[in-house]
Amino acid sequence: MEPILEVEDLRVYYKSIWGDYRSVDGASLKAYRNEVLSIAGESGCGKSTLVEGVLRLVKPPGYIPTGRVVFEGTDILKIPEEDLRRIRWTKLAYVPQGAMNSLNPVVKVEEQAIDAIIDHSSMDEEKARELAFSMFKEVGLRAEVGGMYPHQLSGGMKQRVIIATAIALKPSLVIADEPTTALDVVVQRGILQLFRMLKEKYHMTVIMVSHDMAAHAQIADRIAIMYAGKIAEVGSIHSIFEEPLHPYTKGLISAIPSIGKRYVKGIPGLAPSPLNWPPGCRFHPRCQHATALCAKVDPPMKEIGSERFVACHLYG
Ligand SMILES: Nc1ncnc2c1ncn2[C@@H]1O[C@H](COP(=O)(O)OP(=O)(O)OP(=O)(O)O)[C@@H](O)[C@H]1O
Ligand SMILES: [Mg+2]
Known part of the structure; x- marks a missing residue:
């Protein structure tokens, strides 16, 4: 399969008087042609910042210290602003978070x-x-x-x-950030079906960002789980929901409410701050499987089976 978008070790930081908020801090990801790729993760894990980095829409005090974003063979972070403007909308469309509230009222x-x-x-x-x-x-x-x-x-x-x-x-790629948040479930379903239609009828690649795992389950071909500014796990939607590997992914899936599930298990502890990521695996303070190694060494992304990747010391 040919990737339409390749993101390599992207970092997006925000300067502040307390230091840099390392909101996206080493994220790597591929989107293939004619797929719906979902990006999931708790509020504040850096999903919107990642997308803004990919589209080079980060505004001061935000900046991109390092990273590569290749879209249809073009390095988005290197081309002149004028060329980028030509690509946006015609080839690369973006539906920002909360866009429906930005329509001009008059x-x-x-x-x-x-x-x-x-x-x-x-x-x-x-x-x-x-x-x-x-x-x-x-x-x-x-x-x-x-x-x-x-x-x-x-x-x-x-x-x-x-x-x-x-x-x-x-466009060949459309990136939609939380397109269904704040809509009721019936309307949500209609919007999700619309994105699938775009993929099927116009052969668009769709990247959908949402914290709502149930929405992803309805639309995605593949899903990337983001935690603390990085991608923790990637795989087909079926493989991730049937057999989540990363303890964080397991937590996200068990937190999906359903009828008959009176008690929904959450993920213990709080998400860390981008000002001060924990050392080693950023999830280790909340992980019940954490070992001494997890507190010291950040696990690299490993391929487990075909097109299945996880960054966790429990695997490989
Ligand atoms: N302009 C900014 N200045 C400083 N920090 C920022 C700025 N914008 C975002 N951040 C920080 O970056 C982190 C990631 O924010 P981001 O909006 O990307 O999260 P998100 O995963 O999209 O969350 P949500 O699901 O709530 O939309 C947060 O900790 C946030 O406080
Ligand atoms: Mg967001």
Whole structure:
């Protein structure tokens, strides 16, 4: 399989008066063509920062000390800003966390989509209007919705507007950060099905970031589990849910609520601070299998079986 995106040892730090917040601190990851790759992990583990690093959208006091991000053969962190601007939207689309709340309240949603299309392509207004209309239909919005203002739309409809706009130019990769958070489960399911449609109909690669393991289970082909600024485990969605290896992954899966499960087991302890990661394996203070080695040596990522990777001293 050919990777469309390769992230190698990416670091994204935020400067502060207390020192650097090492929010993403050595993350490596591959996304393959025409797959849905999920990125999961507790709040604050660095998922959004990782995505911002990949898209080179990190703003001061954030900076990228090291790392490589290769998208379709182009090193995103090295190319001129102008070239990057050309790639964004046309080839690499992004739905930021909370994007549905960033729609302009005084402009009809269709006009906002048309403006974005004109801004990022050579289309004239008539062509952009036609495209916006067809994309709104494609994502399941009724014809009259385009003429409405954001406050007249439900959360799910706003999210569909955002997605229709982001993918209007048929990018090869779309990265969506928490696209279903704050939506009820029925609307969530509709949005997740929409991403699968994009993969199947337009052969897009979708990277979906969420802390919601149940959402990942419904949509992903593969899943990467992030902990403390790094990737802890990667594998097919089936292998990870059927046989999680990393103790952190096991904790995340056992924390998924379900009917009949009256008591949901959480993960003991608190997530560490990016100002001061624990030495050795960053999960060791919360891990019931931790040994003296775990407190000293950061486990490297090891391949366990085909396309299954885990960074834990218990394996390999
Ligand atoms: N501008 C900033 N300045 C300093 N620290 C920041 C900044 N933005 C994020 N951080 C820190 O980086 C860490 C990772 O944040 P990030 O938003 O990437 O987490 P996340 O995994 O996306 O969380 P969530 O699931 O809540 O969206 C957090 O500890 C956060 O406090
Ligand atoms: Mg986030």
